[in-house]
Amino acid sequence: MGNSKHLGLYLLAPAGIFVILFFLAPVILTGIFGFTNMSTATGITGGSYMVSESSMRPLRSHFGEEALADQLMQRVYTIDEAGLQAAAEAGGDAAAIRELEARFLGQSFDRRRDVEVAIKSLNARPSSTRAIKLISAEFERSVVNTRFDTPEEMLAAIAGFGIVLNNAQTEALVDVAYTGWTFTTQNFKTMLELPDTKKTLINTLFYVFATLILFNTGFALVLSISTHYMPSRPAGFFRSIWLLPRVTPPVLYVLMWKWLAWDTGFLSVILEPLGFAPRNWMLDTPANAWTFIILINGIVGASMGMLIFSSAIKAIPPALFHASEVDGATRRQQIWHIILPQLRWPILFITIYQTLSLLTSFEYILLATDGGPGGATEVWALSTYLKALSNYGGALQYGYGAALSLVLVVIGISVSLIYLKLFDFKNLTAPPKIE
Amino acid sequence: MSGNYRKWPIILFLGVLTAPLILMYIYLFVDTITNTPPGSMIPNEFTLEHWRLLTETIPGRPSIWLATWNTFVFATATTAIVLAVSSSAGYALSRLQLPARSFFLGGIMVLHAFPTVTLLIAIFLILQMLGLYNSLIGVILVKSALELPFGIWIMKGFYDTVPWEIEMAGIQDGATRFQVWTKLVLPQVKPAILALGIFSFLAGWSEFVLPLVLAPDNKVQVLSVYLAALIADDQNFDMALFKSVGVFYVIPVIILFVFFQNRLMNIYSGGTKG
Numbered sequence: 001m002g003n004s005k006h007l008g009l010y011l012l013a014p015a016g017i018f019v020i021l022f023f024l025a026p027v028i029l030t031g032i033f034g035f036t037n038m039s040t041a042t043g044i045t046g047g048s049y050m051v052s053e054s055s056m057r058p059l060r061s062h063f064g065e066e067a068l069a070d071q072l073m074q075r076v077y078t079i080d081e082a083g084l085q086a087a088a089e090a091g092g093d094a095a096a097i098r099e100l101e102a103r104f105l106g107q108s109f110d111r112r113r114d115v116e117v118a119i120k121s122l123n124a125r126p127s128s129t130r131a132i133k134l135i136s137a138e139f140e141r142s143v144v145n146t147r148f149d150t151p152e153e154m155l156a157a158i159a160g161f162g163i164v165l166n167n168a169q170t171e172a173l174v175d176v177a178y179t180g181w182t183f184t185t186q187n188f189k190t191m192l193e194l195p196d197t198k199k200t201l202i203n204t205l206f207y208v209f210a211t212l213i214l215f216n217t218g219f220a221l222v223l224s225i226s227t228h229y230m231p232s233r234p235a236g237f238f239r240s241i242w243l244l245p246r247v248t249p250p251v252l253y254v255l256m257w258k259w260l261a262w263d264t265g266f267l268s269v270i271l272e273p274l275g276f277a278p279r280n281w282m283l284d285t286p287a288n289a290w291t292f293i294i295l296i297n298g299i300v301g302a303s304m305g306m307l308i309f310s311s312a313i314k315a316i317p318p319a320l321f322h323a324s325e326v327d328g329a330t331r332r333q334q335i336w337h338i339i340l341p342q343l344r345w346p347i348l349f350i351t352i353y354q355t356l357s358l359l360t361s362f363e364y365i366l367l368a369t370d371g372g373p374g375g376a377t378e379v380w381a382l383s384t385y386l387k388a389l390s391n392y393g394g395a396l397q398y399g400y401g402a403a404l405s406l407v408l409v410v411i412g413i414s415v416s417l418i419y420l421k422l423f424d425f426k427n428l429t430a431p432p433k434i435e
Numbered sequence: 436m437s438g439n440y441r442k443w444p445i446i447l448f449l450g451v452l453t454a455p456l457i458l459m460y461i462y463l464f465v466d467t468i469t470n471t472p473p474g475s476m477i478p479n480e481f482t483l484e485h486w487r488l489l490t491e492t493i494p495g496r497p498s499i500w501l502a503t504w505n506t507f508v509f510a511t512a513t514t515a516i517v518l519a520v521s522s523s524a525g526y527a528l529s530r531l532q533l534p535a536r537s538f539f540l541g542g543i544m545v546l547h548a549f550p551t552v553t554l555l556i557a558i559f560l561i562l563q564m565l566g567l568y569n570s571l572i573g574v575i576l577v578k579s580a581l582e583l584p585f586g587i588w589i590m591k592g593f594y595d596t597v598p599w600e601i602e603m604a605g606i607q608d609g610a611t612r613f614q615v616w617t618k619l620v621l622p623q624v625k626p627a628i629l630a631l632g633i634f635s636f637l638a639g640w641s642e643f644v645l646p647l648v649l650a651p652d653n654k655v656q657v658l659s660v661y662l663a664a665l666i667a668d669d670q671n672f673d674m675a676l677f678k679s680v681g682v683f684y685v686i687p688v689i690i691l692f693v694f695f696q697n698r699l700m701n702i703y704s705g706g707t708k709g
Contacts, residue, residue: 007527007531007612007613008527008531008532008533009527009533009534011523011524011526011527011531012523012524012527012528012533012539014519014520014523014524015520015521015523015524015583015587018520018576018579018580018583019542019546019580019583019584021561021576021580022554022558022576022577022580022581023546023549023551023554023580025557025561026554026557026558026561027554027557029557029560029561030553030554030556030557033556033557033560038560044560044563044564045564223449226445226448226449227449229440229442229445230442230445230446230449231442234446238449238453239700240696241453241456241457242453242456243696243699243700244456244460244692245456247637247688247692247699248641248685248688249640249641249643249659249684249685249688250641250643250659251643251659251662251663251666251681251684252463252662252681252684252685255662255666255677255678255681256459256460256462256463257459258666259459259462259463259466259674259678260459262674264473264674265674266458266462266476269474269475269476270476272474299456307700331440352548353548356548356550357550359550360550360552360553361550361552362552362644363552363643363644366644367643367663381552381553384553384555384556385555385648388556388559389555389556389559389648398556398560401556402556402557405553405554405555405556405557408550408553409553409554412549412550412553413545413549415548416544416545416546416548416549417545419544419545419548420541420544420545420548
């Protein structure tokens with residue numbers, strides 16, 4: 001039987017690879033990325049070193065190196081071999097370039113105007129201003145906007161311009177000139193400082209608890225108890241209908257709600273004769289937006305509770321119901337004293353399970369309101385998506401988005417562990433019988 | 436169920452609550468083959484113009500048939516991977532002696548409850564680094580991985596119900612554990628494999644967020660992303676066209692739902708995200 005030990009591992013190996021690649025690695029990487037300033041601007045692999053307008057800003061403000069920044073940003077115009085050749089290739093006047101080489105080779109000018117004055121002083125000077133500018137442009141020399149792979153290359157280039165740096169300046173410059181991502185705790189400070197965070201948090205709590213109480217448990221109980229008191233045919237019909245929203249692909253399901261709420265849609269047409277102007281009912285006020293969001297999510301969520309509660313009710317011995325009826329119990333008493341006590345565990349299960357999925361899923365909100373109107377329905381999970389992955393915002397802040405998700409990942413892991421503790425783990429791990 | 440109570444009030448009550456939902460589904464189908472005058476809800480003519488999308492490609496969008504093919508490849512490949520990996524891992528967890536077995540079981544259960552969407556940003560960056568961004572392969576691997584904990588859990592549950600005697604008898608007759616698994620146990624769990632297969636296919640067919648983030652390109656676009664992009668385009672607002680694309684998209688789902696409703700009910704109550 002020693003063989004079967006290995007068989008088990010072989011059979012488990014593919015699952016293990018998937019788990020490591022797409023669960024373990026992402027969890028760890030979310031933790032790492034959350035502590036970086038990674039974004040579309042920094043790229044995700046690595047960076048280079050570059051003196052630019054934006055990298056000089058922290059040098060001025062944070063390090064107070066005004067003079068150095070000005071010096072680095074300065075352009076110099078040098079008449080050299082490379083420039084002459086480039087001017088010839090760009091289609092500059094050949095005679096003018098030859099004369100420029102003979103008279104000015106090796107000279108430097110601080111301003112472009114001075115180079116152009118020099119060109120105008122040539123005997124073979126080009127006739128048009130455009131032709132002069134064409135030549136003068138090729139002699140501009142500066143470190144600005146040139147990418148260097150290593151800090152040494154950048155420092156050497158800077159030294160080539162005769163700019164001398166002390167140690168502190170070198171350190172500061174290498175720091176600000178790096179274009180790749182770096183490690184930082186700034187994301188979490190930003191999260192605590194931004195007023196948006198608090199609003200998103202309140203939105204999230206409201207959304208999760210309202211949907212959970214009204215629909216995922218409340219309405220699910222209504223559905224399962226009312227179908228319990230029906231003959232099996234209508235009961236089966238109602239359960240199928242209420243399962244449809246879960247089976248319908250989310251994009252289509254939300255489209256149906258949009259049809260209901262659109263300014264030429266069902267509600268507008270029905271309510272117009274009653275004196276309500278047609279409008280987009282889903283997006284006109286925050287209260288309406290929330291109503292739709294909770295309905296859309298709640299009806300999908302209720303179907304799961306409905307199925308689980310229904311099968312728990314079915315497991316109650318029918319004799320219990322018959323006996324109570326003989327004793328004259330009303331329907332309300334049956335629900336209160338027989339059905340609900342049986343549903344204690346299923347309700348706990350649904351509550352924990354759905355809290356977690358409501359907290360982290362944003363698919364329906366993204367499709368329905370996209371967080372609108374004006375961020376009124378933006379919940380935490382949606383905000384991680386919008387910050388890090390939505391193209392509309394322009395620059396994608398991977399690092400900040402990961403920091404926001406890290407909060408959810410930590411909650412997710414802790415609640416999953418509670419779930420594991422609560423639901424009878426011992427029974428599930430009874431050892432195999434053939435060994 | 437219980438004979439002594441009147442039933443019609445409760446049927447009426449639930450009927451009133453259910454009516455709007457039924458209405459939404461009826462109008463979904465009716466609007467694709469009719470025109471309705473503005474300001475009214477009653478259609479006044481029959482038309483097939485909303486279905487022109489099947490023969491014409493909308494400018495700037497992939498052909499709907501390409502998107503359908505991508506969706507099919509995505510859902511089928513995901514199902515195949517989920518079935519292969521969970522039927523083997525589920526058997527190992529249910530029946531075989533493993534080192535740290537309870538650790539694996541606990542791990543699968545935690546992963547099952549764990550909200551995977553929170554990992555989206557990290558997964559996006561991993562695919563970028565691996566060069567699998569904007570490819571069907573990448574998004575298939577990710578979707579399969581995220582379905583696996585559920586699949587393994589379900590399969591383990593079904594293996595647990597297979598009587599030990601079958602395996603004991605196989606071993607007695609000289610079969611190896613591997614042969615016992617493939618020849619004796621797998622045929623016993625065929626209904627489970629079918630149910631999980633349908634479930635995974637539907638999950639793949641309906642998936643929206645993963646392809647939206649990981650493979651948004653026209654070449655690899657799936658129907659959900661195609662339809663969402665159509666709806667999001669403010670320039671061409673045509674609700675009847677959206678609904679036609681939606682009905683076209685949902686046909687396989689309806690067929691599977693009608694035929695396998697009871698199996699699906701069982702598996703949905705086993706717990707899914709949402």
